[in-house]
Amino acid sequence: MEALHIIGEEHQSLAAILHAIRFMLKEIGAGRLAPDLKLFQAMVHYLDAYAEQRHHPKEDLLFKYLEQRSSEGAEALAELAVQHAAAPQRIAVLQQAVAAYAVDPTRFADFARAFEAYADFYRGHMLLEEEIVLPLIRRYLSEEDWIAVDAEFRAEMDANSLDADSKEDFKAIFSKLVACAPAPIGFGPRPYLD
């Protein structure tokens, strides 16, 4: 059940980043925090490169076992499949909002709104996974299924390990984002440097 543990950890990291951005937007809106555009851009990049491109494909690997074992949860799985497939459009809206804000600081409210919509979507998305689909997966997958899906997860992680120059170390990026985010959610504020 290593796969389930990995999904749980990834959801926690994702929730932490969403929470950090939401907190910063609130503080900036209240005039208590100076915006750090590079930090916002790095967080949006993390959401794209990690959550949308690495995390969802692993969930799809896991979810297909439930599909094979039971028709229970079929509606939720269909909805999640549509939501996963819409990742490029979803992240594009956020990237455009942050890019517009980068060239024009008066677009802050638009960026904040785009982010709130993104975060709200994710909250519902992860709730659907955690409250409906993951409990069914725990119930219906056999021991052989777990051996197979754990091996698939390991293969995915090996394929994306840091050996290749182009791969990113998402654990390190996450730590750096948290180090720069303002207290009490992070250890900053500290300027985000590339």
Ligand SMILES: [Fe+2]
């Ligand atoms: Fe997902």
